[in-house]
Amino acid sequence: MKLSSIAGGLAALVLAVCASGATFAQEKGMDNPRRGPYIDQLKGKRVVFVPLAMGFDLTEAWAAVLKKQAAKLGYTFDIRDPNWNADAGARAIQDVITEGADVLVTHNPDIQSYGRLLQQAEAAGIKVIQLNMETTTQTDAYIGADWVEIGEAGGRALVDRCSPGKGISNKIAIIQGIPTGAADVYQMRGLWNVLDAHPEIEVVSQQAGSYDPSKARSIMATIIQQHPDLCGSFGIWDSQEAGAGSALQEAGKADQVFSVTSGGGNETACENLKKGLFDMLISYNAPLQGEVAAAKVAELLESKDAAGTRKTTFFTPLTTITADNANGFNCWSLDDLK
Amino acid sequence: MRTMRLTQEGVVFLIALVLFVGFAITLTDFVSPGNLMTLLRSVAILGILGLGMGLVVVGRGIDLSMVAVMVVAVSWAIVIGQTEIGFATGILAGLIFCILTGLVVGVLVAYAEVPAIFTTLAMGSIVYGIGRSLFFTLDVQNVPPGNEWFAFLGRGTILGIPMAIIAFGIVAAVLHLVLRKTRFGRFIYASGDNPQAARIAGLPYRPLLVTQYVVSSCIAYVAGLVMAASVSGMNTRIFNSTMIYDVLLVVVLGGIGLAGGRGGVRNVIVGTLLVGVLLNGMTIMNISLTYQNLIKSVILLMAILIDTLLNPRDEQTSQQGDI
C-alpha cells in the first residue's frame, strides 16, 4: 500500500518532468555502449533446467521467469522434465553433460543423488546453479530458501502455540516429504533445534508424505483419530500439507490444530490459508527466487571464469504469511508471470 | 453353502468377523456409530472402484487403467468447470471421455486381442499422459467455488449416513441387479467362465467385452466424482500410487477369482469390509500408516495363501499360461 503509493508518486513526478522537458527540446538520449555487447554475448548460449518435475507452482514459476529472460536476452532455455523420477533426472543431467550447455540449473530430489554428476558437469565446463533444493556438493551457486531457518521459525511458532497451558495439549505431528531431500534434512534440523530445547512438546508422529497430498491426507486422518487432542502440525511443504489440512477439516479439528508449513507463496496456498487448511505459511516467494536465479544465470553466462571458480550461496528472503496478510505481493499467480 | 466347503469369500468373511469381534472387545470406541461410519466411509471409494474392477474380473479381464481414467476424467471436468463453460458441462465431458476410453480399451482387448493386462496397464499411462499434456498442467485441480450441490455429493449426509457410503450402496445395488437379473449380466458370467463356449453358443462375446470396459470406466468416474466432491479437488498424483493394486486386492480378497466367471457384488463388499475393519482397527491401535500398509498386505497374502491351500491347483489341472 505504502510502497505502491510512493511508486505512483515517483512515476507521476518523472512523467511531469519528461513532459515539461519535451516541450522545450527533442532529446532522444544516447546509445548505451554496454548494451549491445552484453546482449550479443548472451545470444546462442544454452541453459538447461532439470526440475524435480514440472506441473506445480515452484518449478512453473521459476521456469516462467527464466523463460522470459531467455526470450529477452536471446539464449536458449530447455527444460528436461524427469517427472519426479530421480533416475530420469540423473540421466537428463548426464545427457546435458554429453550435449554440452553453458549453465545447468538443477532442482535436486535429494542431497546426494545428483552430487557427483554436478561435479562432472562442472568439470565438463558447465556452470551449475542449484535452485532451492541443494546437494551436499557445492557448485557455482545455490539460490534458495534457508531451510534451517524455516524449520526453526516453524518450530518456534509451534512451541508458542502448544506449550503447556496454551493449546489443547502438547502434542504435535510432523509430516516430512522425501526424507533425503534438502528441504527435509535441513528443515528437520532447524525444527529439532527448537524442539530439543523444549522437551515439553511431544512429537506423536513423524512420517513421510512423499510430497503427495493424498498420502499426507491419509497420514493425518490416521493421526487425528489416534490423537484427537493434537495441538500442532508441521508440514514440509504447503502443497502436501493441504492434504493433511483437509483431513483435519473432515475430522472437524481444523480450528484446534495449528498447522505450520512452508512453500512458494502461490495464490493457491493463500486460498488454502484462508480456507484454514493450514494456519501459517513461511513463504520463500518462488518468483523472487526465479528473478534471483535469472540474474545469476545472466551473470554466469557473461562471466569468463571457468565453471566452479567461485562458489556462492544466496538465501532468498522469507515471509511469514497467515490468513491476515494472504494477499498482494505475498500471493502471486502463475498467469501473471507468463 | 450346503456343503461345508470353505470358499475364499467365507475365509475372508471369517477373518473380518474375527478381527471385528477382536477389535470390539479390545478397543474402546470401536463399535461406536461414529467410528463405524468412519470405517465405512474410509473405504467407500475403494469399494466403488472395486465394484467396477469386480465386473471386469468376472468377465475374465482386468482393468488397471481405472485410477488413471478416474483422475483424468474428473480433473478435466473440473478444469472445464473453472472456465465459463460451466461445471455441469464439464462433468458431461468427463463422462464422454470415460466412455471413449472404455471403448478404446474394449476394442483393443476384444478385437485386437491384446491381453487385457497389457492394454489397461498401458492405457493407464496413455490416459494420464493425454490428461497431463492436453487437459491440465497442474497436479492438483480444485473444484470451482459455488457448486454446493457437488460438495453435498461428497460431504453431505442422508439420515446421518455420509453420501460416499450411499453412493457405494447405490452402485453396488445397481451392479448386483445387472449381474444377477439381466441378460447382460448372465452373459458376462458365461463369457468369463468359458469364452470359447460362450462364442460357440452365439453370445456376442466381443461386444460384451467392450461393454464391460465401458462400464468399469464409468464406475471409476463415479468413484472419482465422489472423491473430488469430498475433498473439493482432484490430485492427479494418485495415478502414481499403488491405489489400483489396492482395488485389485479388494476384489481378489473377496473371492472373485482372476480366472473369471465366479463371484459377484457380495464378494467385493466382503473384501472392502475386511480392508475397512483392518485399517480402522490398526488406526485405533496407533499403528503408523507405513506399518498399516505392511500389515494389510501381509494379511492379503495370508488370504491368498489360505485360498490356495483350501482349493489347491496341481500340475494336471492348472491351465497353461494361467498366471
Next chain:
Amino acid sequence: MNSHTLTRLRYTYLPDHLIGEILSKRWIDNAIPVLTLALIIAVFGSVIGNFFTLGSIGNISQQVAELGLLTLALTIVMLSGGIDLSIGSIFGLAVLATLICMNALGLSVGVALLAALATGMLCGLINGLLIGYLRLRAFLTTLVMLIILRSVYEIVFLNFATRIVSGMPQSKLWDYLAFGKIYGIPAALFITLAIALVLHVILSRARHGWHITAVGGARRSAYNAGINVRRTICAAYVWSGGLAALAGFIYAARLGSAGADTGAGLEITALTAAVLGGISLGGGRGSVAKALIGTISVAALSSGLVRLGVPGPMNSLILGTVLILAVFVDVRWMKNKQKILNTVYMSPAYVVMPKAAETAVGSGSPYAVNDKLREVDAIGLGILEGPEDCVLDRDDNLYCGTRHGDVMKFHGPDHKTWELFAHVGGHPLGIQMDRDNNIVTCVGGMGLYMITPQREVVKLTDETNRSAFSIIDDSQLKIADDLDITDDGRVYFSEATIRYNIANWPMDALESRGNGRIVCYDMNTKKTHTELKNLVFPNGVCIAQDQQSFYFAESWGCRLSRYWFDGPKKGTLQVVIDNLPGYPDNINRSSDGHYWFTLMGMRTPSLDLALRMPGFRRRMARQIAVDEWLFPNINNGCVLKFNEKGEILDALWDLGGQNHPMITSIREHKGNLYLGGISNNRIGRYKIPGADPNWCALDARWGKS
C-alpha cells in the same frame, strides 16, 4: 522366348523357397524386435543431431546396464511361465541395503554387494516358495509382494535416510562402478553383458535353463517328464530376485542415494522391454538376446524422448502406446506366423516330365498290366501297420518295421508266429542286414540305426555335414529312406527331402524341386558325409553287382539312375531308365543277377500337367485346404525287374488292387518275393515261377556263414 521359358526361368532361378525357409527359422521371432529397434534408432538418429556420439551412446548404455538386468530378471521368470511384479521393490530394497552398508555403516564394496544380493535373493526365495512350492498365482503373489516390500522399504528408508545422505564412501572401486568407462562405455554395461552371456549359456545350453524353458512351455508335460517343476519355478524367482538386486547395486553406486520412489514402476519398464523384445507372457518363448534387444529399444526410446525435451507425462503416453503396439504385434505374429508359413513354405518348381511308358494291356510294352500278384499270401495281416521294407535272415525269419516304431520278427519258414524284436521309437523304413547279421535301418525322422542280434538298438548317425549356404539346417536327417551297404562297410542311404518332415512327405511331390540327397555313413570311421545332392525324392538304393556303383530311384523324377562311388568311373552319374510310368521306390537284387524294384504309385496326366504349371500349384497351396490338394497317386503300383542295360524284364501287377494294393519294397528269398508297403497292413509273399528256391540274398551278398 515363349511363356514356358519365362515360367521355367522364373521358377528355376528365383529362390522363393527361401522365404518359407527363413520364416520357419526360430530366429525369425527376433525380426520384429530388431526392426522396432532399428526404427527407433533411425527416427531419433535423424531427429537428434548427436544421437550417435560416443557420449550419447554411453548414456544409453548406462541405462541398458541397469534396466537390462531387470529385464533379464523378468525374462527368466516369464520363461518359466510366471511373472514377477515385485522386481521394482526388490530393486529398491537392494539399493537401500547397499547404501546402508556403504554410507551408513561404512563397510566395503564387497560386503555391500553381498548384502544387496542376499536381500534380493531372499525376497526372490519368498516369491519362489509361495509360487513354486505352495503354487500361488504368480501375478497376485508378486503384486502383493510389491506392496509388502515397498512398505518395508519405506519403514527402513525413513530410519536411515539422514545417515545415508550424510555418509560419503571413499572407495575407488565404488567410484569406478559408478563412473568408470572403458572406451567411453560405462563399466557397468560390461558387468551386465558378462552376466547376460552367462545367462545365455545357462538358458540355452545347461540343464537348468532347459528345465526352466520346459516348465514354462508346457508345465504339465515337464511334470510328466520328471522335471521337478516346483523347484525349477522357485529357482526362477530366486534368479529374478538376485538379478534385480544386482541392478539395484549398480544404481546405488551411480547415484549414491535413494529417494522415496526409488525403483517404483521399474517393473512396468522392464515388462515393456521384455515384451518389446518378443518374450511372450505365458512362458517358454524368449531368450537373453531378445531381452537385450527390448532393453536397448526402451533405453533408446526413453533417452531420445528426454533429449527431445518431451515432458514427463507425454513420455509415459508414448511408452504406453509402444507397449500396446508391441503386444499387439506379438499377439498377431504368434497367431498368424504358422498360417503364413503354411501357405508360403510350399514352393513349386517347373518340371517337364518325359512321356510315360505305355502300360496298357496288349500294347506289347514290358510294363503292360497283368494280374500276377492276385495270389499273393499275406503275412502278419492285421498285426502290422506300415511295413515299408522287410529283410530275411539265413534262418528264414522275416524282420520288418512298423508305424509304431517297432521292428517285428516273424518266425520262419511259415511266418505264422511273431514277436516284437526291438523298439526303435521311429518308423523304420528301408532295412538291410549286414555281414554280421546286424539289422541296419533308416528310421524316418531319426536317422540311421542298427539293431544287433542281441536286440540292442544303436544310433549310427543322425546328421551329415551342413551345406554352406543352406538356410534351413540340412545337417539333421529328416527322412532317411532306404540304404545299402558296401563290402568295406560304407552305408549309402537316401534322404528323400530336407524340406519336409516325415509326416508331410507327400508335399515334396508338389514341389518336385530336388530336395533330396544320398548320404554315406562309414561304419569304420563312423563319419557321415553327403554324397549326392539335389535329387528329386531319392528313394531306393541298391549296390550294383560290380561293387563300385549303386542304383537309386528318384520317386517324383520317375527315373532310375546309377552312380559310381569307386573304381575307374568314380563320380559318374548315369540315368538308367527315365520314363517310368509311376513313382519308383525300393530296389533290391534278384536271384538271376538282375534287380527288382517297385512303383509305389502311378503317374497321372493331370499331375504331369500340373508340374509344368508351378503357378497353379502355388495358388492351390495358398488357397485351398491341404486335403483338397492334387497329390500324386500312391494307391497302386507294381513290381518290376530290370537289368543293367535298363531293360524291363518282368512286371507283376495286382490288377484289382484287392490283395496287395500298395507296394514300396520287395525282397527275394528262397524262391519267394516278399512285398512291403508303407500304408499296408501286411507283408505279401509271392512265389516266383522258376526262381532258385535255395537262393538266399544274404548268402549271395555276404557269402555263406
